[in-house]
Amino acid sequence: MTQSIAILGSTGSIGRSTLDVVARHPDRWRVHALTGHTRLAELAEQCRTFRPARAIVGSAADAQTLRGLIGSEGRDVAIDHGPAALCAVATEAEVVMAAIVGAAGLPSAIAAAEAGRRVLLANKEALVMAGTLFMEAVARGGATLLPIDSEHNAIFQCLPLEGADRRVSRVLLTASGGPFRTMSVERMATVTPDEACAHPNWSMGRKISVDSATMMNKGLEVIEARWLFGVEPDRIEVVIHPQSVIHSMVEYVDGSVLAQMGNPDMRTPIAHALAYPERVASGVRPLDLAAVGRLDFEKPDLARFPCLSLAFDALRGSSGAPAVLNAANEVAVAAFLDGGIGFGDIARIVAEVLERVDAAAPAELDDVLELDRTARAAAHEALRGA
Numbered sequence: 001m002t003q004s005i006a007i008l009g010s011t012g013s014i015g016r017s018t019l020d021v022v023a024r025h026p027d028r029w030r031v032h033a034l035t036g037h038t039r040l041a042e043l044a045e046q047c048r049t050f051r052p053a054r055a056i057v058g059s060a061a062d063a064q065t066l067r068g069l070i071g072s073e074g075r076d077v078a079i080d081h082g083p084a085a086l087c088a089v090a091t092e093a094e095v096v097m098a099a100i101v102g103a104a105g106l107p108s109a110i111a112a113a114e115a116g117r118r119v120l121l122a123n124k125e126a127l128v129m130a131g132t133l134f135m136e137a138v139a140r141g142g143a144t145l146l147p148i149d150s151e152h153n154a155i156f157q158c159l160p161l162e163g164a165d166r167r168v169s170r171v172l173l174t175a176s177g178g179p180f181r182t183m184s185v186e187r188m189a190t191v192t193p194d195e196a197c198a199h200p201n202w203s204m205g206r207k208i209s210v211d212s213a214t215m216m217n218k219g220l221e222v223i224e225a226r227w228l229f230g231v232e233p234d235r236i237e238v239v240i241h242p243q244s245v246i247h248s249m250v251e252y253v254d255g256s257v258l259a260q261m262g263n264p265d266m267r268t269p270i271a272h273a274l275a276y277p278e279r280v281a282s283g284v285r286p287l288d289l290a291a292v293g294r295l296d297f298e299k300p301d302l303a304r305f306p307c308l309s310l311a312f313d314a315l316r317g318s319s320g321a322p323a324v325l326n327a328a329n330e331v332a333v334a335a336f337l338d339g340g341i342g343f344g345d346i347a348r349i350v351a352e353v354l355e356r357v358d359a360a361a362p363a364e365l366d367d368v369l370e371l372d373r374t375a376r377a378a379a380h381e382a383l384r385g386a
């Protein structure tokens with residue numbers, strides 16, 4: 001029996017890796033829906049190859065463009081557009097890969113959770129913005145939530161099936177340190193968007209690549225871990241591990257530390273979550289430890305990477321603070337990628353917005369979206385002063 005899958009953000013880095021794994025197992029998964037916001041030619045190519053029932057784009061004009069690009073080969077693909085259509089396909093398929101980047105992915109990820117789907121969550125921003133509400137939606141809908149972020153997938157694989165709260169003492173999140181791990185603050189102030197996106201170990205979309213360079217990515221992941229695994233911030237430790245071979249670890253009360261290892265290739269966590277609790281081939285080459293040679297570890301430098309501290313502070317602050325942090329970061333990263341601000345300004349703008357916006361506890365999704373809008377407006381104001 002094949003399972004139907006909706007891949008939200010199929011034109012992105014995670015989306016394309018997901019299709020790569022799915023294509024290896026036509027007996028297991030059939031593509032119900034593909035969605036993309038840009039790169040319409042690539043989406044058209046995916047539609048011709050995978051023949052989904054539905055394809056979703058951002059606007060009516062894009063829908064028309066996609067229709068033309070797909071051509072007669074894909075005339076059975078129903079094309080729709082907009083956030084409501086994204087939420088609709090997220091409830092229709094048995095498996096949903098939530099791989100849209102940023103806050104734009106939150107409503108559809110929550111919709112999949114509410115509908116009780118098997119939710120493969122790559123869109124960490126959804127959990128950062130709405131941790132409690134998201135986990136409540138998962139519980140209410142009876143969804144199966146499986147983490148795709150490599151660290152969280154690793155932790156998931158190292159956790160006991162039950163009794164984690166009594167037996168686990170700490171969660172150790174590994175971080176590569178990004179492309180600027182050893183760079184001085186002065187030199188960092190002058191880096192270009194392309195330098196920030198040249199990650200030493202992982203090939204990813206541009207937003208998460210910049211987040212890795214500022215280490216905000218690790219901060220977002222600390223918040224993500226807090227919600228996924230119910231661990232308090234004090235029991236989450238970040239350790240720099242430049243080789244990205246250990247994807248994260250779980251420490252037990254008896255001193256045992258379990259690590260999950262592998263080559264840094266997102267097809268491993270994707271295949272794991274797709275097939276869980278079974279295992280399927282992912283196309284990832286076997287880990288050659290002799291070639292890796294050594295595994296190094298160091299403490300993160302919070303002075304050079306203030307975004308990590310900002311994220312810990314937001315997690316310990318009001319329950320609305322992570323949504324404010326996320327919105328400010330999205331605006332600042334977009335401005336950096338556009339050449340509007342320097343690399344060092346990202347942390348400064350996030351700090352300023354966190355200071356300025358009243359992050360009242362959100363009671364429902366609309367409150368989160370409102371907080372997101374307020375924080376974005378404050379970030380744009382801070383940009384004007386930058």
Ligand code: NAD
Pocket residue numbers: 008009010011012013014015035036037038058099100101102104122123124125148149150202203204205206207208266
């Ligand atoms: P990407 O930029 O390569 O792809 C993003 C996808 O989202 C694209 O399909 C794009 O069309 C779509 N999208 C963008 N804006 C949209 C909008 N407003 N509405 C609808 N769709 C929109 O990003 P990525 O690297 O694949 O990352 C996706 C998510 O997965 C992010 O949340 C990221 O943090 C997370 N993640 C990625 C990796 C990785 O290795 N790439 C690893 C861990 C977690």
Ligand code: MG
Pocket residue numbers: 149150151221
């Ligand atoms: Mg990660």
